[in-house]
Each structure stands twice: as C-alpha cells, then as structure tokens.
Amino acid sequence: MGRFPVITVDGPSGSGKGTICSLLARELGWNLLDSGALYRLVALAARHHGVALDDVDALVILAAHLDVQFSTVEDQNEVTIILEGEEVSNSLRTEDCGADASVVASLGPVRDALLERQRAFVTELGLIADGRDMGTVVFPQAELKVYLTASAEERANRRYNQLINKGLGASLQAILDDIQARDARDMNRAVAPLKPAKDAISLDTTELSIEEVLASVLDQARHKGLR
Ligand SMILES: Nc1ncnc2c1ncn2[C@@H]1O[C@H](COP(=O)(O)OP(=O)(O)O)[C@@H](O)[C@H]1O
Ligand SMILES: Nc1ccn([C@H]2C[C@H](O)[C@@H](COP(=O)(O)OP(=O)(O)O)O2)c(=O)n1
Secondary structure, three states, X not given: OOOOOEEEEEOOOOOOHHHHHHHHHHHHOOEEEEHHHHHHHHHHHHHHHOOOOOOHHHHHHHHHOOOEXXXXXXXXXXXXXXXXXXXXXXXXXXXXXXXXXXXXXXXXXXXXXXXXXXXXXXXXXXXXXXXXXXXXXXXXXXXXXXXXXXXXXXXXXXXHHHHHHOOOOOOHHHHHHHHHHHHHHHHHOOOOOOOOOOOOEEEEOXXXXXXXXXXXXXXXXXXXXXX
C-alpha cells in the first residue's frame, strides 16, 4: 500500500458509488473494491450460520474467515460472488441484506477484521475503492477522494426504479424510510462514520446524469495526473 494509486468514492446508499466506480475501473483499467459487499457478506454468513447481529465475537470470526470468491466473466459487467461455495450475487443486493450489513458495520471489531482484506485489493494497476470510510480510514493516503451525495428522495427514486427494472415489487415510501434509517446509522456510529474526508471533493449528483458524474471525476483524476 502507499506506492500504488488509489481513488476513493464514499457516500450514502443510492448516491451512485457502485455505478461510477465500475465505470471508472473500466475506463482506467484499475482494480475495483466494493467494500459494501464485504459487510453484506458478513451479514449473509451470519444469517446462514444462525449468528445474531449483535454477537460480536462470532461475527468477528465470520469476518476474519470469509470464504468468498469474486469472479468477473469476460465482457460482462457483473461480478459473480460465491460465499462458501454458493452463488450469492443476487441475495447480497437485497435491501434487507443492506440493512443487516449496516448493523454489523457499526461494530468496531468487525471493521478491524475486514481492514487488511480491503487493503489487499490494491495492485500496481491502481485501485478504485467504493464504500463509506475508504477516504477517511482504509486509504487515507489516496491520491483522489470523492464524496458523492444526492437528496434522500432522489436516492430512493433511483433504488425504486432499479428494483422495478429488475421485475421486483417495491414501495417507494418503504425504500425512503430504509434509506433514511441506514443514513442515520452509518453517519452516527462511533467507529468510521460516513463523512467526507477533509481532502475529499464533494459532488451532489441529485441533478447530474451518470455521464456527467463520470466526466467530472475523470476530470479530477486528470488534474491529479492519474490518467
Ligand atoms: N447520477 C445518476 N443519475 C441517475 N441515476 C443514477 C445516477 N447514479 C446512479 N444512478 C442509478 O441509481 C441506482 C443506484 O446506484 P448505485 O451505483 O447502486 O448507488 P450506490 O452504490 O451509491 O448505492 C442505479 O440504478 C444507478 O443506475
Ligand atoms: N466501507 C463501508 C461499506 C459499507 N458499509 C456498510 C454500511 C452500508 O449501509 C452497508 C452496505 O453498503 P453498500 O455500499 O453495499 O450499500 P449501498 O449499495 O450503498 O446501498 O455496509 C460500511 O460501513 N463501510
């Protein structure tokens, strides 16, 4: 760590981190860390093993020994995630799993257990790191730190449309309530709360298209000599 370039993208649920990070990784040819997936995997493993979400010792063991494989199929955007031999790519993305992930992520010892696993994603190619504390805790030395925001209503609309497009039923009000509860938990926890790093560039994406956000971040990367 330290010698290779890192761009961090932090922000609340639905601000566009995952979308922008995968486009950035493709455009720059860099590695990608979806740190939220690691917290979601701990939550899912807890469910599979019947571990309660407040059983810190058992959760730490699960986090430290996550048996997971990430694989990308050539020419496909989607990453396939295998947990303990079972494909979990879809169950990982549910709103329930996101809410459970936010609960286990509030526990300091669970965060500590995932720290080195996250830093190991750095390669000489460079790394795009997507999460809540990428710029503040995990990669404080990153060359470029981006903090994405958008109004809670816009973020709920985006999630709603995402679920409808997948053919899943959804209630806009329930999604908005969930987003607000998750924002409050992620921003107010004692360890590694969601907030912009002091040297982060904040971008409000409420009125911006995906293309405009991507162009703006690539512009910042160019200013820093990263491309
Ligand atoms: N600037 C934007 N304008 C409109 N829709 C967006 C924008 N950014 C992302 N989206 C859409 O919003 C949804 C949530 O985006 P996602 O990247 O998963 O957010 P996050 O990773 O921050 O939770 C996706 O369906 C995505 O296509
Ligand atoms: N670096 C991170 C990434 C995610 N988390 C926690 C807090 C989030 O609510 C959950 C799920 O994160 P994820 O990025 O997958 O969720 P969204 O796609 O933004 O809805 O995990 C975290 O505490 N720190």
